Amino acid sequence: MPEPIDFYFDYSSPYGYVAAHLIEPLAQRHIREVTWHPILLGPAMKLSGNTPMAGQPLKGAYMRQDVPRLCRRYRLPFTWPEPFPVATVAAVRATIWVGDRDPALAVRFAKALYRAYFGDGRNIGETEQVLAVAAETGLDAAALAAALQDPALKDRTRAAVDAALKLGVFGSPFFLVDEEPFWGVDRLPLMDEWLARGGW
Amino acid sequence: MPEPIDFYFDYSSPYGYVAAHLIEPLAQRHIREVTWHPILLGPAMKLSGNTPMAGQPLKGAYMRQDVPRLCRRYRLPFTWPEPFPVATVAAVRATIWVGDRDPALAVRFAKALYRAYFGDGRNIGETEQVLAVAAETGLDAAALAAALQDPALKDRTRAAVDAALKLGVFGSPFFLVDEEPFWGVDRLPLMDEWLARGGW
Numbered sequence: 588m589p590e591p592i593d594f595y596f597d598y599s600s601p602y603g604y605v606a607a608h609l610i611e612p613l614a615q616r617h618i619r620e621v622t623w624h625p626i627l628l629g630p631a632m633k634l635s636g637n638t639p640m641a642g643q644p645l646k647g648a649y650m651r652q653d654v655p656r657l658c659r660r661y662r663l664p665f666t667w668p669e670p671f672p673v674a675t676v677a678a679v680r681a682t683i684w685v686g687d688r689d690p691a692l693a694v695r696f697a698k699a700l701y702r703a704y705f706g707d708g709r710n711i712g713e714t715e716q717v718l719a720v721a722a723e724t725g726l727d728a729a730a731l732a733a734a735l736q737d738p739a740l741k742d743r744t745r746a747a748v749d750a751a752l753k754l755g756v757f758g759s760p761f762f763l764v765d766e767e768p769f770w771g772v773d774r775l776p777l778m779d780e781w782l783a784r785g786g787w
Numbered sequence: 788m789p790e791p792i793d794f795y796f797d798y799s800s801p802y803g804y805v806a807a808h809l810i811e812p813l814a815q816r817h818i819r820e821v822t823w824h825p826i827l828l829g830p831a832m833k834l835s836g837n838t839p840m841a842g843q844p845l846k847g848a849y850m851r852q853d854v855p856r857l858c859r860r861y862r863l864p865f866t867w868p869e870p871f872p873v874a875t876v877a878a879v880r881a882t883i884w885v886g887d888r889d890p891a892l893a894v895r896f897a898k899a900l901y902r903a904y905f906g907d908g909r910n911i912g913e914t915e916q917v918l919a920v921a922a923e924t925g926l927d928a929a930a931l932a933a934a935l936q937d938p939a940l941k942d943r944t945r946a947a948v949d950a951a952l953k954l955g956v957f958g959s960p961f962f963l964v965d966e967e968p969f970w971g972v973d974r975l976p977l978m979d980e981w982l983a984r985g986g987w
Contacts, residue, residue, distance in 0.1 A: 635843045643835045645957035649968055659987055660977070757845035768849055773973040777860070787859055 590765055591620035595751055596697075597628040597759040598679065599639070599672035601654040601665075602772045604705040606760035607698055608663050609775055617782040623694050625682040627675065627748050631757040639672045657772070664706035673704075673712035677735060680744045681717050684734045685726060687743075692726070699724045790965055791820035795951055796897075797828040797959040798879065799839070799872035801854040801865075804905040806960035806972040807898055808863050813975060817982040823894050825882040827875065827948050831957040839872045857972070864906035873904075873912035877935060880944045881917050884934045885926060887943075892926070899924045 592614050596603035614621045632638060641647050651667075658665035678700050686693035703709040703720045710716055714735060722728040734740055751761075755768060762769040762778060767786065769778045781787070792814050796803035814821045832838060841847050851867075858865035878900050886893035903909040903920045910916055914935060922928040934940055951961075955968060962969040962978060967986065969978045981987070 631845060635845045636838065637843070637846075638836065643837070645831060645835045645952075645955055646837075648955060649957070649970060652968065653970075656987075657977075660980070752845075755845055755848060757849070768852065770849060770853075771971075771973060773971060773977065776976045777857075777973065780860075787856075 589617075589619055591622045593622050593624060593763040595624045595626050595756045595759065595761040595763075597626055598675035598700055598704060598711060600628070600759035601650075601705055602657075603759040604665075604701045605654075605657050605661060605663060606772045606775070607701050608661060609772070610760075610762075613775060613779055613782075616779070619782070621694075623682075623686070623690075623697055624747070624751060625675075625679045625697060626751045626756065626759070627679055627744075628757075628759055630748055631752055634752065635757055637757075641672055658705075664702070666706065666708040668704050668708045668710065670710065670712065673710060675712060676744070677714045677717045678711050679748075680735055680740050681721060681731055683744055683747055684731060684740055685721075692724070696721065696724045696726065789817075789819055791822040793822050793824060793963040795824045795826050795956045795959065795961040795963075797826055798875035798900055798904060798911060800828070800959035801850075801905055802857075802972045803959040804865075804901045805854075805857050805861060805863060806975070807901050808861060809972070809975055810960075810962075813979055813982075816979070819982070821894075823882075823886070823890075823897055824947070824951060825875075825879045825897060826951045826956065826959070827879055827944075828957075828959055830948055831952055834952070835957055837957075841872055858905075864902070866906065866908040868904050868908045868910065870910065870912065873910065875912060876944070877914045877917045878911050879948075880935055880940050881921060881931055883944055883947055884931060884940055885921075892924070896921065896924045896926065 592610070594606070594610050596607060610621055640650050655665055682693055682697050682700070685696050699720050700711050700717070703716065704711045711720065718728045718732055721731050754763065758770045760772055764778060764781060767781065792810070794810050796807060810821055840850050855865055882893055882897050882900070885896050899920050900911050900917065903916065904911045911920065918928045918932055921931050954963065958970045960972055964978060964981060967981065
């Protein structure tokens with residue numbers, strides 16, 4: 588059985604949102620599972636001296652045009668959320684907590700969080716919205732709310748973000764296929780070829 | 788007759804080198820010409836607060852792995868030149884001078900400069916190398932050497948770089964298709980679709 592594809596994403600990343608929509612059909616064509624890794628790009632940006640693309644002159648303007656164009660292409664609901672980008676630490680912690688208990692449910696939750704933010708413009712930077720999306724996904728929101736106060740979950744989240752950074756993950760989406768890195772939703776066609784040919 | 792595809796590239800950009808190899812077959816499939824625009828990314832980087840990708844932690848390491856992988860994929864000769872990146876102002880001025888006289892020859896010259904730098908590791912940051920590549924391409928190197936001293940060519944180059952910046956060009960490769968921007972060699976598949984469908 589081949590190793591799963593590691594899929595790293597930041598909930599504030601619209602390109603991660605598009606990738607979350609595309610990665611599973613791609614993986615299935617190659618009989619691969621996907622391991623979803625919600626992360627926070629802040630530490631990687633600090634280390635690499637980058638800032639969020641949306642706030643940069645020129646690149647930010649391009650992104651404003653590019654993201655809706657990409658979502659139209661894949662018939663993916665899209666709205667610019669406000670605020671954007673947003674701190675998604677509660678969303679990441681919540682997803683990790685769910686994932687430790689039920690990975691398949693965590694994937695549904697991750698998709699619902701992305702959809703809430705970029706599809707419906709709900710502010711998933713707020714813990715209440717994260718809990719609301721959890722409830723809509725059939726999770727025990729009260730248990731999750733309690734877990735979000737637990738220092739152990741904070742440590743667990745920090746460790747997960749650190750582990751991604753150690754693997755060289757610096758953007759969203761970011762993929763590892765048998766340790767081979769692919770950065771960006773626009774690299775999916777090349778990754779598709781890589782999987783089909785077993786590298787080159 | 789549809790408008791040509793505008794192709795912006797920096798000679799220090801390995802992704803521009805790959806794109807220079809791929810753009811013409813792509814354009815030909817859509818019965819389009821390509822207008823080649825050598826530029827200098829320095830002013831765009833200054834404006835957007837970016838630095839060359841190669842020097843950034845994490846991103847730089849990814850690029851070191853990614854570029855040779857991409858060149859293997861397209862069976863494109865590749866070597867890491869030294870120094871890299873390099874100031875390519877002489878190469879850009881020379882290409883613009885040739886392009887003002889013979890655009891088709893300027894395209895051959897541009898490909899030869901890219902090939903000299905990323906294929907053969909020759910330092911095209913040095914004017915002597917630019918002139919050597921010019922001579923190998925069948926150009927009048929003595930006339931070019933004289934032109935490179937001409938303040939009018941410097942002004943012409945600065946104006947071309949400024950014009951690109953005004954159009955929002957901030958990276959290499961960068962394409963404009965009927966004013967629609969596409970950034971990055973990994974966006975060529977999407978641009979291909981855009982051309983086929985006339986947008987969406």
